Amino acid sequence: MSLELNEKQRLKKGILLTIAYAFVMSVTGLAAKQVQTTVAVPVLVFWQSIFCVAVLYPQLRDRWQRRPIAIWKIHFLRSVGGFTGFLFYYWALNHIPLVEATLLRYCAPLCVPLVVFIMHKVAVPSARWVPLVIGFIGVACIIQPTPEHLNPWHLIGFLSAIGLAFSMVTTRMLSHQVSGQETMMIYFLISAGLSFCLVLIQGDSLLLPMASWPLVAVVCITLYVGMFLYTKAYTYAPASVVSPVSYAGVVFSGLWGWMVWGHVPDAFAYAGMALIFISILISTRIAKSQSA
Template structure:
């Protein structure tokens, strides 16, 4: 499920990058969220249950995190290569311990700092934070990982209390609502040109399938186990970037991939040994 999710989401990123040549990011996020909401509403008919306020708070955090993650990710796609944007987004596992610290007040064990340090070295290789090379859109791509980390942690929290369909429906509905004021503030058009609809449809279909697989994966396994497998999505993104835009990652991006993947592997091994 995780490998399928990684491949499908790489296609989502490809279609989103193409769609954004004619429509704004906020408009794309609105329509992808609205369409997925309409797909999910029939699935929840007769299945709604009264939820305590604590559950709705987690729903809200998950939705805001997911919304911010996608919005920042799509923005970064317009300014940096697909493989680098995808690589920075997959840094979400590095941010998970800090999200857990913020939400649960669970301090990061000393043993976890080594893989985190290795992972952030990898991030530095990708971003190259020097006056000559620093691109602020790399930072935007990394901030999308923070939103995804919130989504990962809260999805796991919700999995013990609500169905995956409910989690997705609430997320997509709130994401559509959050997109509307952004469209208005930026003065973007709400309607989509006819020529852009095939790409938007591809985003909607692949996103719905990908998020369904995402919820299943994080329902049956913790983020620390799923994350190393989902990293294969960077390979898929690299393939699309080479095939369509003739982009080949430089040595720094490749080193960044190696360090980040190594940090995720070390974290996963620690989790398994502890279990």
């Protein structure tokens, strides 16, 4: 009885941590959308990466180990995936409502089977095609790919999901070989380097306007806290619980978009949200039944 109660308490903690993660990351999106009126996207990505490196470095001091080339290749793929995911997400925020950009980013679980196929040539199991089809119909409802409604920035937002899916797959590959802190540290170092290169190419300045400092600080702090909460949530609850509960971030983003910019999703957007949520719910249940 006590064991069952303890398991329920852990599950409850995992759900609460996931909801907290979803809320904190919605604040990240809110601040990122607002600050981009004065700060270029690569500059924002650079400073958030530098901040997280500064926080993580003391935690990893004197704990570095030599790694084979194979591990470094996975580190690089994971970092490029995470970097492009954030880059495309922030770019999309400039041109489409916060809730739609967030929703498209949350499509990452739908892209995971396709990424696995590309990386490992493992075919998508037949059982997974149903949620995939439902999910991509939901994406089509959001994007509305007709000549009258097609907005290329919706496609950019969807590319952020593909980048995030690559980082999810490669993070799992690294999880059995290196610590989560090392994975994050390498990711932010590479992200800082790639964003710095983009800053040079675009001719932007790394100097931040004084007025933008508070918002950039919010982006940096909430990003780190959100990732910490997400990692912590997985120690208490399985992915089959964390994945659908994290979808609460779409709700929070919708509320921010309505309160700050007056954005109200149309019927197609609501239908897309429902279909994507259902597809993620089905996918996580399939994954849970296969691992049982």
